[in-house]
Amino acid sequence: DGEMQMVRIQAGSETRVLRAPVIVAAHGSWEPGPLPSQIGKTNRPSDLLGFKAHFTGSSLAPDLMPLLVFPGGYGGMVLADHGRLSISCCIRRDMLARLRKQPNHQSHLSAADAVSRHLMESCRGVRDALESAHADGAWLAAGPIRPGIRSCYERDIFRVGNAAGESHPVVAEGISMALQSGWLLASELACAPDGRAGREAAGRRYEAAWKKLFSTRLHAAAAIAGIALHPGSATLMPAIVRNFPQALTLGAQLSGKTKPVPGFV
Numbered sequence: 001d002g003e004m005q006m007v008r009i010q011a012g013s014e015t016r017v018l019r020a021p022v023i024v025a026a027h028g029s030w031e032p033g034p035l036p037s038q039i040g041k042t043n044r045p046s047d048l049l050g051f052k053a054h055f056t057g058s059s060l061a062p063d064l065m066p067l068l069v070f071p072g073g074y075g076g077m078v079l080a081d082h083g084r085l086s087i088s089c090c091i092r093r094d095m096l097a098r099l100r101k102q103p104n105h106q107s108h109l110s111a112a113d114a115v116s117r118h119l120m121e122s123c124r125g126v127r128d129a130l131e132s133a134h135a136d137g138a139w140l141a142a143g144p145i146r147p148g149i150r151s152c153y154e155r156d157i158f159r160v161g162n163a164a165g166e167s168h169p170v171v172a173e174g175i176s177m178a179l180q181s182g183w184l185l186a187s188e189l190a191c192a193p194d195g196r197a198g199r200e201a202a203g204r205r206y207e208a209a210w211k212k213l214f215s216t217r218l219h220a221a222a223a224i225a226g227i228a229l230h231p232g233s234a235t236l237m238p239a240i241v242r243n244f245p246q247a248l249t250l251g252a253q254l255s256g257k258t259k260p261v262p263g264f265v
């Protein structure tokens with residue numbers, strides 16, 4: 001009604017209508033749905049599907065976070081909570097389909113088996129780290145990922161996290177960006193006057209602040225992902241780091257790892 005917003009929540013046969021001064025879409029970008037802020041499905045060979053698994057008993061050094069490059073994708077490993085190794089990656093849809101086909105078999109490999117086998121065969125670092133490790137839970141999957149800069153405020157709906165814009169996970173900044181975009185929006189809404197005009201002004205300021213804080217890291221992540229996905233990346237990446245080690249510091253700066261959030265001390 002101009003002052004208040006309404007949203008209908010549906011769960012099974014139950015429906016509830018909520019009224020609130022603002023609506024914030026925080027539903028990410030990987031699940032299609034009927035909300036006006038959700039983005040449509042894609043099905044392209046170049047789509048990147050995300051996978052993640054945990055292992056116990058790995059031999060990865062605790063201060064190492066290696067970037068993995070392999071045919072058709074990229075990923076990373078890190079020692080996470082309780083000494084568990086977390087490995088995650090993105091792989092092209094067409095490459096995954098190829099890997100799942102088994103010669104002389106009617107059936108396909110599961111996506112998880114195909115990805116894990118491909119990582120072990122392609123990356124010596126993964127083989128070494130997981131040599132005597134055990135899977136802790138099943139492989140998780142998501143996607144396709146939808147990297148890009150979207151609208152921060154449209155049709156009177158604010159967006160945060162991946163709903164507003166998404167970085168290639170190659171720079172591991174998505175969770176920080178999701179939290180920081182929530183902080184930026186809250187800072188703008190805290191001083192916005194009531195009503196639609198106030199929301200529109202807050203939307204413009206939030207969008208400008210979002211772009212200032214995140215645009216560079218999204219472009220940097222896209223460039224790094226482009227190199228990682230290049231067929232020659234397994235030789236190109238080590239050559240860049242060997243001959244130009246400052247590239248690591250520059251990469252950390254461009255991907256926003258050293259950038260403070262305005263107003264957050």
Ligand SMILES: Cc1cc2nc3c(=O)[nH]c(=O)nc-3n(C[C@H](O)[C@H](O)[C@H](O)COP(=O)(O)OP(=O)(O)OC[C@H]3O[C@@H](n4cnc5c(N)ncnc54)[C@H](O)[C@@H]3O)c2cc1C
Binds near residue numbers: 051160174176
């Ligand atoms: C393989 C991979 C590895 C990654 N590694 C890292 C990393 O190491 N570090 C890092 O910072 N980032 C990483 N990221 C990125 C990070 O996961 C995302 O950027 C981050 O999760 C985005 O947060 P979000 O809250 O916007 O969305 P999400 O985390 O996707 O959360 C959105 C939530 O909304 C729910 N939802 C969807 N639709 C509706 C609806 N209609 N109603 C109610 N709820 C709904 C979803 O189920 C989900 O729970 C990685 C991503 C991938 C794919």
